Amino acid sequence: MLSYRHSFHAGNFADVLKHTIQTLIIESLKQKPKAFVYYDTHAGAGKYSLFSKYSNKNAEYKDGIEKIWQKNNPPQEINTYLSLIKDLNPSETLQIYPGSPLVAHMLMPKQNRLELSELHPTDYALLEQEFNHLRSVNIKKKDGYKHLKSKLPPIQRRGLILIDPPYELKDEYNDVIKNVKQAHRLFATGIYAIWYPVVSRHNIERFCNQFKNSGIKNILRIELNIKQDSNEYGMTGTGMIIINPPWKLAQQMQQVMPWLLEHLKQDQQASYKIEQIVNE
Numbered sequence: 001m002l003s004y005r006h007s008f009h010a011g012n013f014a015d016v017l018k019h020t021i022q023t024l025i026i027e028s029l030k031q032k033p034k035a036f037v038y039y040d041t042h043a044g045a046g047k048y049s050l051f052s053k054y055s056n057k058n059a060e061y062k063d064g065i066e067k068i069w070q071k072n073n074p075p076q077e078i079n080t081y082l083s084l085i086k087d088l089n090p091s092e093t094l095q096i097y098p099g100s101p102l103v104a105h106m107l108m109p110k111q112n113r114l115e116l117s118e119l120h121p122t123d124y125a126l127l128e129q130e131f132n133h134l135r136s137v138n139i140k141k142k143d144g145y146k147h148l149k150s151k152l153p154p155i156q157r158r159g160l161i162l163i164d165p166p167y168e169l170k171d172e173y174n175d176v177i178k179n180v181k182q183a184h185r186l187f188a189t190g191i192y193a194i195w196y197p198v199v200s201r202h203n204i205e206r207f208c209n210q211f212k213n214s215g216i217k218n219i220l221r222i223e224l225n226i227k228q229d230s231n232e233y234g235m236t237g238t239g240m241i242i243i244n245p246p247w248k249l250a251q252q253m254q255q256v257m258p259w260l261l262e263h264l265k266q267d268q269q270a271s272y273k274i275e276q277i278v279n280e
Helices: 013-029 053-058 076-088 100-107 121-131 144-150 172-186 201-212 249-264
Strands: 037-040 047-049 096-098 113-117 137-140 159-163 191-198 219-225 237-243 271-278
Touching: 013 076, 013 100, 013 159, 013 191, 013 219, 013 237, 013 249, 037 100, 047 053, 076 096, 076 100, 076 249, 096 100, 100 113, 100 121, 100 159, 113 121, 113 144, 121 137, 144 172, 159 172, 172 191, 172 201, 191 201, 201 219, 201 237, 201 271, 219 249, 249 271
Parallel strands: 037 113, 037 159, 113 137, 159 191
Antiparallel strands: 047 096, 191 237, 219 237, 219 271
């Protein structure tokens, strides 16, 4: 099924959380001079015009990045992420939002490699257009999990794996668990960042419990709920499961999350959580 286009959702509150965490992880990896690899199993188009017909259909960015990108005095832990957005939008108008591959490319030193996978033909073409001139970026039109496992373990023995599926099909949650466990057996020291939408609380708690019982150690959960859980259609929250998180990540997000909640919440039942679901 190839109907999903992230351009409908670019810059929404889920992207804000995901890319804030992605930025902090990459900045942590850069603290050591050794090279590392970035893997993106569902890379999307690379970057998005917020004036496109797709982004403007629901204008989700207006409840996400637009609410915070020009706020004064944000927590210092989110400054690098916000600086990326401002670099792409030098005028006072928010026009462009980066996908996770572009976030990684803008932050990573030139000696490091990006491994990107995307199956949607239109997004794959846009991804190639964005990066095909760069020798450090390898783009494949193939199943992201298969491409990932074919490249593990990396020679560098350091890396971030971002897994960001659309969860349109009922089996995708189980696919994530299965493929993460397989990848972890090949590359146990890698940092895995797995995004999830909060639509059904029952499904999310089941998903997180599967990670808890996976046999994998050192798993952090970070979740932002902009409104109360609901049985109606649409996301009420978003979260990330991080395996082998940088040691400061939970502390950094403790500074960021109250600020994000303040500016992105849509009702008084909005909340966040930062919890170590499996210890080291």
